[in-house]
Amino acid sequence: MAKDTYFPICLRMKGRLCTVVGGGSVAERKIRSLMDTDARIKVIAPRWTPAITKWIDEGLVLGESRVYRDGDLKGSFIVYASTDVPSVNEQVCLEAEQEGMMFNRSxxxxxxxxxxxxxxRRGQLAITVSTGGASPGMAKAIQCELQQEYGPEFEEALDWLAGLRVTLKETLADPRDRQRILKELWTEDTIDQIRNGELHKLKQKIAVALEPGGK
Incomplete structure (x- = not known):
């Protein structure tokens, strides 16, 4: 049987409405993942987990304490059908499909x-692992390895690199000069230097390159 092939993309979610139907642990995980994206999140369910309740109380999530009704998805960009009632999930997905909305059924x-x-996630760095649903266990195992390989030092490094791009644009008018410096920054040792807490060496390298006559 032919397997689905998924297209990996990173969506810009800021300000977009994401509706989660369901209030249990599965819905909680979906909401938690959305909270890193600055999306507008709405959850519809008669009951919520303590975590979801807390997010609603803090104004991070819009909560509607009731069962799902047809029309609840209006204006949604993406939809999660995450209840423990298959017939409700079916209704949610049917509405989403009819309205041309992307949906996920738990x-x-x-x-x-x-x-x-x-x-x-390490700040602006996001490393994703997917098996296309074939083995969530394998995806989780690889995720755990990556969490060890890419620690918080990569968040610090990426924040610096983002600032560096701004600095280079302000100090070097020729884009070829900017590209040259950034290219020279990345060698086979750069990732290991970040991992080993040697970001200062990269900063020193850039400082030398930006000196008059620096290479």
Missing amino acids: DQADTGDWVDPAVV
Whole structure:
């Protein structure tokens, strides 16, 4: 039987409405993953987990304490059908499909538009792992390895690199000069230097390159 092939992309979610139907532990995980994206999140369920309740109380999530009704998805960019009632999930997905919205169904992942990858986040760095739903256990195991390989030092490094790009644009008018310096920054040792807490060496390298007559 032919397997689905998924297209990996990073969506810009800021300000977009994401509706989660369901208030249990699965819905909680979906909401938690969305909170890193600055999306507008709405959850619809008669009951919520303590964590979801806390997020609603803090104004991080819009909560509607009731059962799902047809029309609840209006204006949504993406939809999660995450209840423990298959017939409700079916209704949610049907409405989403009719309205041209992308949806994810927790109890039947292969019927939705996407599967959620395992994610390692370090600030602006996001490393995703997906098996296309074939083996969530494998994705989780690889995620755990990546969490060890890419620690918080990569968040610090990426923050510096983002600032460096701004600095180079302000100090070097020729884009070829900017590209040359950034290219020279990345060698086979750069990742290991970041991992070993040697970001100062990279900063020193850039400082020398920016000196008059520096290479």
